[in-house]
Amino acid sequence: MPDSPPPPDVAAALVEDVADIQAHVRALTTRLNQLTEAASLQPTSAAPSEEDQADAGCTEEEPSEPEWASPPFILLLDPPDYDDELRALAEWVQGVLVPGYLSEPSAEARWCHLWPEHLVAVARLHALWLAWQELTDPASCGNLGPSTWHRDHFDPCIRELRSPSGPFQGCTRGEHMIAHRQPTLVPSAWEVELGKGDDS
Template identity: 65%
Template sequence: MTEDIKDLQAQVRSLAAQLKRLSTTPAEPTEATPGEAAEGEEPAEDGWQFPPFILLLDQPDYDEELRALAEWVEGVLVPGYLGEPSADTRWCHLWTEHPVAIARLHALWLAWQELTDPATCGYSGPSTWHRDHYDPCVRELREPGGPFAGCTKGEHQVAHRQPSLVPRAWSLAIGQESALPH
């Protein structure tokens, strides 16, 4: 019950901060920001709401986002949170070669950016980040069957996590003929 009240208080503070920002901005912006429609226009269906999820980005945006993610992972997450890897708590120093790790770490980073800003989520944001984002993400990454399962201190493997066949539905979804037998 106490956590629910604190979460509600954080949401109220976030809305109050957002209202304050909106009430102090000029009434007539000169230009719409990316992903935002100009006044009187409908928002474009393909317009991004920033920051976009890394796996949805094309080059060179993907590389720029991965570079920023790597700075956070190597500068904050690894030295501050991840202890020495072991057989039970795996970590791969070549994590950028594991697409599942990139996806999970990027989602974790997006949540960290939002939940460590007291202006938008109050002072309970970091606690929420640890409980709802960090703990489950790191458990999934470091578990024996996770994306680093084949990696040890002296060995790195990515292929062990790649499917040998692409499911037919994926091929059909992107408009390609399936090479798999029906």
């Protein structure tokens, strides 16, 4: 007796998984071709012999840590790099995300027009933007990139941001609050120093 076909939802999930794998393989192939082409354009130099390496072993400095190959996580940047990255992120949020995706805020779907003042929102939106830049490029992700971006990045990010317990939980249409997300000063040494300042 032949095996029965899998249920429709399982079959659909398998088709989607296979399509995702194919898109990743295409992206990796494209990246490999780019790296191979870049390597072929660089001039080659003769590799040092083992004797040369042994002679230089005492004086050779340890290699420094590699530079970021792509924009790093925004919260790791210092000004003015942070300001530049935030400005670019704001252009995308205001030009793409807000008009295209965010409906009128409500108690169940919150949004704060001063979102750059909420670091949790900045971090999540920046990660969402980096994923958007990569997954909307058909050359690297094929035609399934946008679907993957919506499913794996946009939906969970916006769900967290706009939830009643998210970073905008204290913000209403006429009021903006960030203090509710700030930790209180716990160390007693800080409180003592603050107390001294009040007495003077």
